[in-house]
Amino acid sequence: MPPAPGTIYRRPRLRNFVMDVLAEGARKRIAHVLLEADVGGIKQQLAELPLGGGEPVSMTSYIARSFACAIADDKRMQGYRLGRSRLVVFDDVDLAFMIEREWEGETLPVFYVLRAAQRKTAAEIHRELLAAREAPLGTEGPMSALELQFFLLPAFLRKVVWFLIRRNPYWFKDVAGTAAVTSMGMYTSGAAIGVPITPMTLTLTIGTIEKKLALQDGQAVERDVIHLSLSVDHDVIDGAPLMRFVERFKQILLNRTALIPSAGEREDR
Numbered sequence: 616m617p618p619a620p621g622t623i624y625r626r627p628r629l630r631n632f633v634m635d636v637l638a639e640g641a642r643k644r645i646a647h648v649l650l651e652a653d654v655g656g657i658k659q660q661l662a663e664l665p666l667g668g669g670e671p672v673s674m675t676s677y678i679a680r681s682f683a684c685a686i687a688d689d690k691r692m693q694g695y696r697l698g699r700s701r702l703v704v705f706d707d708v709d710l711a712f713m714i715e716r717e718w719e720g721e722t723l724p725v726f727y728v729l730r731a732a733q734r735k736t737a738a739e740i741h742r743e744l745l746a747a748r749e750a751p752l753g754t755e756g757p758m759s760a761l762e763l764q765f766f767l768l769p770a771f772l773r774k775v776v777w778f779l780i781r782r783n784p785y786w787f788k789d790v791a792g793t794a795a796v797t798s799m800g801m802y803t804s805g806a807a808i809g810v811p812i813t814p815m816t817l818t819l820t821i822g823t824i825e826k827k828l829a830l831q832d833g834q835a836v837e838r839d840v841i842h843l844s845l846s847v848d849h850d851v852i853d854g855a856p857l858m859r860f861v862e863r864f865k866q867i868l869l870n871r872t873a874l875i876p877s878a879g880e881r882e883d884r
Contacts, residue, residue: 627719631766632726632758635773639781639814646849647810650861652868654824655838660874661737675798675821676741678841681873682819683708683732685864686794692817692860693793694851695784702851703784708733709792711815714747714757727757728792737873762790781814794818808842818846841868 654674662671686692686708694704710732713724727747729740753763765773780786791814798821799809808822822842829838845864847857867873 627721640812644849672741677737680737681867687733707731711792711795713797816848820844
């Protein structure tokens with residue numbers, strides 16, 4: 616019998632990165648929580664932030680900054696196991712972003728680790744992410760030359776390296792950061808959110824924004840609501856701390872705490 620009609624495409628070798636992330640994520644016992652947060656009026660404020668070129672700060676950058684502030688308030692949310700009985704809790708919030716880049720004619724997601732996100736403004740995060748989307752792969756951008764060569768190695772060699780990395784939280788932080796952010800909302804409309812397979816202790820997935828009716832001063836008003844999901848390593852984070860983190864994160868988004876200038880920014884003005 617002749618084969619069914621179709622087209623055979625060559626799989627880009629750099630997709631090994633995606634396969635490795637999924638393999639590491641499958642090893643974790645991940646719990647997920649879906650939530651909504653009120654972001655009404657924030658777009659106008661973001662458009663007024665000082666940023667060269669006239670382009671407004673993205674919603675992703677603002678939410679990532681709020682996420683980093685929430686983690687900084689409880690750094691155990693980005694703890695990693697060291698052996699059987701110890702936990703490493705890092706001071707800096709290093710956020711790993713998934714950024715789409717083209718390689719061998721295919722569009723692939725790659726990691727970009729934004730270091731010390733809790734000390735950066737939403738505008739600074741926005742500029743850094745824009746630069747990461749433009750930097751050539753194999754440079755100082757989203758994937759270094761060493762990382763690029765690593766993901767082109769045969770699978771059995773990569774597995775040996777991952778075996779060592781996953782047992783050393785300090786090495787893992789250098790490679791993948793301490794928490795992750797992925798944004799999918801710009802690709803669709805309506806109510807939509809993803810539930811990822813992730814190797815991180817804490818991962819934020821940003822979904823779509825839709826308008827919903829809400830009560831304000833006894834009146835029904837239309838508000839912008841964003842769909843989010845948080846994924847956690849249940850070996851490290853239990854349900855009650857997770858829900859307290861969710862409430863703190865939602866309050867930071869609602870109160871726009873992440874837009875308050877730091878002491879250094881106020882001095883510059």
